[in-house]
Amino acid sequence: MLDKNHKVVVVGAGLMGTGIAHAFASSGFATQLVDTSAEALAKAEKSIHGILDGGVKLGKLTVDVADAAKARLSTNTVLKQAAEGAHLLVETVSENLAVKKAVLGEAVPVLAANAVIATNTSALSVTEIAASVPCPERVIGMHFFNPVHKMKLVELVLGIATDEATVATSREWCDAIGKTSILVNESPGLTTSRMSAMLGNEAMWMLQEGTASAEDIDTALRMGFNHPMGPLELGDLTGWDTRLSVLRYLHSTLGEKFRPCPLIIKMVAAGRYGRKTGHGVYKYDETGQRVPGSGLKASNL
Numbered sequence: 001m002l003d004k005n006h007k008v009v010v011v012g013a014g015l016m017g018t019g020i021a022h023a024f025a026s027s028g029f030a031t032q033l034v035d036t037s038a039e040a041l042a043k044a045e046k047s048i049h050g051i052l053d054g055g056v057k058l059g060k061l062t063v064d065v066a067d068a069a070k071a072r073l074s075t076n077t078v079l080k081q082a083a084e085g086a087h088l089l090v091e092t093v094s095e096n097l098a099v100k101k102a103v104l105g106e107a108v109p110v111l112a113a114n115a116v117i118a119t120n121t122s123a124l125s126v127t128e129i130a131a132s133v134p135c136p137e138r139v140i141g142m143h144f145f146n147p148v149h150k151m152k153l154v155e156l157v158l159g160i161a162t163d164e165a166t167v168a169t170s171r172e173w174c175d176a177i178g179k180t181s182i183l184v185n186e187s188p189g190l191t192t193s194r195m196s197a198m199l200g201n202e203a204m205w206m207l208q209e210g211t212a213s214a215e216d217i218d219t220a221l222r223m224g225f226n227h228p229m230g231p232l233e234l235g236d237l238t239g240w241d242t243r244l245s246v247l248r249y250l251h252s253t254l255g256e257k258f259r260p261c262p263l264i265i266k267m268v269a270a271g272r273y274g275r276k277t278g279h280g281v282y283k284y285d286e287t288g289q290r291v292p293g294s295g296l297k298a299s300n301l
């Protein structure tokens with residue numbers, strides 16, 4: 001049974017770690033956010049405070065509730081210190097198997113007994129990550145969606161060794177932070193990433209071929225299918241670097257239909273990762289606003 005005194009450690013203070021740490025801290029859990037980069041931690045803390053202050057301005061939270069959530073959040077560059085006695089670890093470091101295994105190798109020995117060990121990997125194997133620790137039955141995929149404070153879904157991903165107790169406790173953790181969880185047996189790209197990778201890749205092929213402008217491809221999916229965002233603006237939000245590594249993985253496991261569009265490879269080589277670098281398919285100004293008419297043109301390719 002979950003207890004509000006249970007402590008959570010979130011490792012990786014990037015785009016996702018920021019949202020995940022906010023979710024736990026604002027749901028009543030003492031939350032430690034860890035990153036090797038002090039700069040990333042400072043940025044994450046500022047964003048979390050921004051989300052909470054925004055909630056106060058909208059009348060969704062009182063100042064006291066926001067302050068209490070801020071007080072429950074702490075940051076640390078020393079993983080072992082932060083993970084000591086935690087009942088849930090959510091690793092959400094860069095999408096790299098060796099880095100993820102190293103994080104677990106260091107943190108797992110100091111967690112509370114029976115702690116859930118969750119990975120937010122988009123496309124790596126939970127089974128393979130789990131095999132690197134002595135308790136693979138306690139490892140589960142906990143796949144969140146960006147932006148975490150708005151997206152309700154969590155895909156809980158079962159590796160070959162994940163046991164029922166871990167699934168049950170993970171569902172409780174998701175309920176406690178107001179998320180809806182679904183169970184997915186480990187398979188490349190799960191349900192949502194597989195579909196989303198296909199859509200984003202196809203949109204880039206269309207852009208590369210000059211089928212329609214970036215703006216019109218996005219409008220087509222928003223207005224034609226009621227998607228809240230078009231696939232190109234979504235790729236800018238997710239990051240084309242992350243997108244490319246997911247596509248490469250799906251290509252190697254599921255075959256030709258996932259071959260990454262050359263335009264994505266070119267954009268990543270140019271450092272045009274999306275919102276996080278201020279330039280992806282669209283350009284963003286220093287306040288993060290999209291520059292009107294900035295969509296990549298087929299004539300520029």
Ligand SMILES: NC(=O)c1ccc[n+]([C@@H]2O[C@H](COP(=O)([O-])OP(=O)(O)OC[C@H]3O[C@@H](n4cnc5c(N)ncnc54)[C@H](O)[C@@H]3O)[C@@H](O)[C@H]2O)c1
Pocket residue numbers: 011012013014015016017034035036037040092093094095096099103120121122123143144145146237238239242
């Ligand atoms: N971006 C998305 O929409 C999305 C959605 C679901 C899942 N994911 C997954 O979440 C994970 C993180 O993605 P992101 O977009 O937040 O990446 P990101 O690049 O924004 O952040 C990764 C962070 O990990 C930190 N890091 C790297 N090595 C570390 C280590 N050894 N110890 C501590 N911190 C370390 C980096 O400094 C960086 O701040 C990836 O596995 C990704 O596949 C991403």
